[in-house]
Amino acid sequence: MNRKDFLQRSLAAGAATLILPSKVWAGASKNETMQVGLIGSGRMGCGNMMGILGNGARDEINARIVAVCDPDSRRSANGQMIAQEFYQERGESQVDIKTYEDYREMLQDDSIDAVVIATPDRWHALQGIAAANAGKHIYMQKPLTYSIPEGKALVEATRRNGVTLQVGSQQRSSVYFRRACNVVRNNWLGELKEVVVEIPTDQGRLDYIEMPVPENLNYDLWLGCAPETPYTELGVHSQEIKPNRRYGARPGWLQRRDFCLGMITGWGSHMYDIAQWGIGTDVDGGPVELRSKGEFPDRGLFNVHVGYEGEALYENGVIVRSKNGKAGVTFIMEDGQAYCTRGGMQCSDPELLRREPAASEISLYESKSHERDFLIAAREGRDGVCPVEVGHRTNTLCVLHDISMQLGGRKLNWDPQTEQIIGDTEASKLMEVPMRAPWSL
Incomplete structure (x- = not known):
């Protein structure tokens, strides 16, 4: 093995x-x-x-x-x-x-x-x-x-x-997502046919002016391998620190392609992770075909997608459809549905959400605290509930959606074993992202 x-x-x-x-x-x-x-x-x-x-x-x-x-x-x-x-x-x-x-x-x-x-x-x-x-x-x-x-x-x-x-x-590390995925992985409502993933979106567009770099910020080091761009506070992070030592709004870099691909990786990393956990392709699998359409701002500092819909086909015939909406995942099976979000879970047969898998069935890794699980796993010299391969396969799905959006909704053929785009040189080149010197892998 x-x-x-x-x-x-x-x-x-x-x-x-x-x-x-x-x-x-x-x-x-x-x-x-x-x-x-x-x-x-x-x-x-x-x-x-x-x-x-x-x-x-x-x-x-x-x-x-x-x-x-x-x-x-x-x-x-x-x-x-x-x-x-x-x-x-x-x-x-x-x-x-x-x-x-x-x-x-x-x-x-x-x-x-x-x-x-x-x-x-x-x-x-x-x-x-x-x-x-x-x-x-x-x-x-x-x-x-x-x-x-x-x-x-x-x-x-x-x-x-x-x-x-x-x-x-x-x-x-949430009971809502784990129990919903237990329903799917054990076929308690029959074979999985379709998954619907909903993720929020950004608003985009922001006019800005270049500003002096504050003395407390090493801006060149903050940029790192990203392209050199003029400083503006709204494009980096707020200099405000609240009395309770917390920070307020989301930092501006989350809506700038030089630093982040937007909600497709921001919320997509969460929701596609759960989709692939339910499908069972989270460790070494992925789609074989994929297509996405995106809307982008016509100008401004914030230039990640502001609208998005996509579709991915898996080797086992499962289709994952994606759209903007309240963050959540719906699994559609032969005999019913299961839905999970951060606020709860629903199922065509509610009793299945309380059902404990038998010894012969799949019982997904149970973690009640993500940071606690990490600390225990590190101390014991093992993997936690979300190891590096899982994060990589989830992010791969997100990035492929982004590449398809960049190409105007072009269908991509993907080999999850070799991790290569098949028969599309232009799309394959978009997988490689240069780093600003002197940074490199």
């Missing part, structure tokens, strides 16, 4: 998944504190850090935030203060949380065992590969990477270095 087969069967069976040759934590005493660093101290990063702080304080986990990194010194200081206040509220008087501007300097610290990466999408591959090469376990915000080749490289680096990588597709 090859690695992918074993991983797929383990995840489907809800087992502790693959044992990894972790350099740091496999077999380590739980009395040893796992030291965790945060790379990217913004809206999502601070949210993930709270999950690490709260779960790390549990005796059976024993993990601790020890460092915060951000090219914006106001943000790294804010993250540092959040962590310090957490430990001070629990009776500690002297709390040492280091701050860094450059993630490469943080990764040189051998005392750090794991990192949370919550940076703009263009950074994920470079920082993830560097962290894996440094022997750090990784909690990676979704989407896994910006491009498909970057995802393949990150999968390889993760496995070569024997570290745990948990992708931040936290819906896998």
